[in-house]
Amino acid sequence: MAHATTKPQTDRQILWRCFRYLGEFRRYVVGIYLLMVIINLINVSLPQIIRWMIDQGIYGGDLSLLGWGVLGLLGITAVKGVAIYYQGIWGEISSQGVAYTLRNAIVHKLTTLSFAFHDRTEAGQILSRTLQDVERIRFLTGRAGLRLIEGTVQLLLTAVILITMNRNLGLLVILTLPLLFHRAYHFGRYFRPLSIQIQDQLAVLTTRLEQNLRGITAVKAFAQETAETDRFITENEKWFQLSARAARIEAINSPMLDLIANGGTLLILGYGGWLVIQGQLTLGELVAFTTYLAQLIRPIQLMGRIIPIIAIAASAGERIFQILDAPSDVTDSADAQPIATSRGLVRFEHVSFAYQDGREVLHDIDFVAQPGQVVALLGPTGSGKSTVINLLSRFYEPTNGRITLDHQDTRDLTLASLRQQIGLVMQDSTLFAASIRENIAFGCPDASEADIVQAAQEAQAHDFITAMPDGYDTRVGERGVTLSGGQKQRLAIARALLTNPRIL
Known part of the structure; x- marks a missing residue:
């Protein structure tokens, strides 16, 4: 597998570059984070409303207040639902926009890179980076990134509120956080290189499949169906084993985070219950406290699930930027001038x-x-x-x-x-899955019908074209598979002649 020679980048630099693509969709991003503020404010207000309903409504015997509390909960829950709805839509639009921009940038870069790059980079590798790797960046800049930032803000807000409500209980909660962060951090460091191996192996699979499909005639002609299938199975087995290993690691991580989080919850319930019995804490305050604790644990658990996504996205971004940052061996010089007309010497x-x-x-x-x-x-x-x-x-x-x-x-x-100035007919004629007319006019998309027909006549292709049911509108299939070798060559000659080159 070939890689472009580029300056190594840290994960932070790679991820920052990925998120910078959101700048083109800033109005959606601004809306998303304004809604995030609303959602977080609602989240931190819910436990206080519940505490108020328990202490003042239930224990205070005020049914009217309890009713207003229920209506208030329903109202802000409805507002939260609407906010989440629009946040999801805008998040999807912006992340899909990132994928759209990245794929366009990759394809544009690929068309400007020299043959030397394409000689040393397999087509399957390029396909894997353009499709699967971009999709991983899309997921990170969309739902995963939003949840990570939203969870971080919620975690900080909740931690401050917990300490404000009861310093001792709040500090007890804060003491469990380093264990959770330590576990999440080390999981990410271990998972990152494994995710690179998985993506590289998936690219190998893509390359193997692409080569088999492209060379299916040779595979069948030499009776290599079984051998090629076995080769694919071997590479697929490697990918399966790597993916299974990653799944086992990820499966261990989530229960470990849950164990630490639930242990903290038990400590809070035990100590908080004792404070209620001693009269130092109301039942409503304890319920509010445990509700906040759940809000605190949720983003940490979410981070545990997002960390592998970040690791995968970082390795995907690294592979994408290897293409986008690849230097071209052949470029226009700073003082290059166009040649208007040429004699062809x-x-x-x-x-x-x-x-x-x-x-x-x-x-x-x-x-x-x-x-x-x-x-x-x-x-x-x-x-x-x-x-x-x-x-x-x-x-x-x-x-x-x-x-x-x-x-x-x-x-x-x-x-x-x-x-x-040059009309080129390659030994291996390249035709596209389009009509004969489109293939001939590939170098001159604005060519008239008369010019296309004339080029076909000069290439002695007009007769077999008109003999086809759809004539010049006949589609030739991928790489011209529906045509004979000679017919493909004549279409390639017609395509070159249509450009009226000085050098053929």
Whole structure:
């Protein structure tokens, strides 16, 4: 598995970068946190209303006050329900927006990265990061992140109220918090590397599946169905074992947090009950205190469940930013100029090229291709014929020497204007799951029907296209699977001719 070389980032830096994407949806975020304030105020007021109903209504024998208390509880509960409803909607919109923005950024970055990046990065890895990893960031910036912040605020508010109500009881509660935080912190540190392994293995699975589907013809032709299935099962077993291990760790964590929390609750009930018997605390105050305690424990338990989500999101963010931060080996120079028109004079001057593994493919190559001249490159397999074309198109940069177009160094030209001068027909014709018309017009989306037909005629593809039931509207399937090899090549030629290139 290949990774882009980027500067290591801490989990805090990664998570901060993830949450910064919420800035584009700040009006929703502001609304979410205003509602969070309302919800927290309601939460801390509920136990006080209950205490008031018990001490003044039940023990005070005031049925009218008790009735008003019930109505008050119903009213603020309804307000809380409405607040939670809108908070959920706005949270989903903003987190889905983060996923939308991230996926767009990844795809845009992938289209600008050089061939060298794509050579060393498997397609399955890219798919896994664009789909599964982004989804994990979406969940963190949405529901999980909201609950974490909301729980933290509620925890602080409740702790202050507990100490204010009864200092001794409040301090007893506070003493249990370090144990809970210590457990949650160490769980997160242990779970983080395991989550990275799980995501990496899922990417391996995605790669294996993608390769099998792409090469299904070869798999069947060489009767390798069983062998390929076994390979997939082997990788799937690794993922299953890692996931089961993570589930066991997570299953231990929640009961441990519950045990600590419930132990604290028993201490409070025991000591609080003694204070009630001694007349130092009313029953309503004890009920309110235990209600606050439940509110205090809930966010801590929630943190225990969110910590693995944070760990997973941090590793997902790291993998995503490896793509977004990857440097491109081929870019426009600061003073690059577009080439408006070209005669098509190509010159290679002492050009050498070696791949990143150090293997030299071309050494001190010199030749000139005149406008209108047909040039054939001859040589054994692996001698660098395709590399010459890749260098001319600036898919890669030469190790030494230079390439000129009309006496201008191609590195001084913008990539877009250079490639607009070149029509390229690859050995392995790339067609998309679209109509024949859309495939031919891929390089010229605004081409007229007449121009598309003319390009097809010049490529000797018009006859077999019109013989199809839907003609130019015929869909060719993924990678053109419904066409023969020759038909795919002719469509690729028509696509190149339609751009009217100076160099073909």
